Amino acid sequence: MTELEKYYQKFDEAHRLRTRHGQVEFRVSMKYIHDFIPAGHKLKILDLGAGTGAYSVPLSREGHSVTAVELVAKNLAALEAQHENVNCWPGDARDLHFLDDDSFDMTLLFGPLYHLHGDEDRLRAFSEARRVTRPGGLIFAAYVMNEYSVVTYAFRQHHVKELLKDSRLTGDFHTVDCEKDLYGYVRLEDVDRLGELSGLERVKLIAVDGPADYIRRELNEMDEEEFEAFVRFQLASCERPDLMGASSHIIDIRKKGSE
DSSP states (O other), X not given: OOHHHHHHHHOOHHHHTTSHHHHHHHHHHHHHHHHTSOTTOOOEEEEETOTTTTTHHHHHHTTOEEEEEESOHHHHHHHHTTOOSEEEEEOBTTBOTTSOTTOEEEEEEOSHHHHXXXXXXXHHHHHHHHHHXXXXXXXXXXXXXXXXXXXXXXXXXXXXXXXXXXXXXXTTOOBOXXXXXXXXXXXXXXXXXXXXXXXXXXXXXEESSTTGGGGHHHHHHSOHHHHHHHHHHHHHHTTOHHHHTTSSEEEEEEEOOOO
């Protein structure tokens, strides 16, 4: 069992997206997915790193043809146990040999880039996503952001001294990628670089949860009216460049050219 699988044996990803901070991420992500689905159309959608089906299942219920690929056996079993009309595959986003070229209208790359380290592996995932997406199709690539990690883990949880001592943070507080870590964190310049190297055209860049992860307790204390107002705030501000890098997660929406 890999370290990633051991982690997800304990971590409940389905629960995370049911929490209030997770709901902000989910609702903003779904809003933008729907924005790129023409009215009345049903798409072929690939969900890479599908987890337990947080996105696969509702999109399938909307009538789209959804294929889910998931590396962690526990998550894939939980998805399959729901008996939804989702075509499920065990697999790694870096090797999708079992899927044909130009097969999907939309590809969601929501989990893998969190856990891959370095340009080479991330670009392998991009290359495979690009290969299986049709010309003109969209790839939604999600990242977890550097400053969120520094503020919460380094400072809030009081790890900054050990991280600096072990050279796990640079002088300007960029996290240093390490294969043994479960997560890899990026800044906007990293996202820009990877997107350019992927050969995909940027359509939009969105901060899907903004400050939600920083104020979990406060979100939980809100009544429903206050919480709905916060969701509207995030939807209104998620494309603002001045707030983008401080979000805990962002999605880079890219389009495959006609080639």
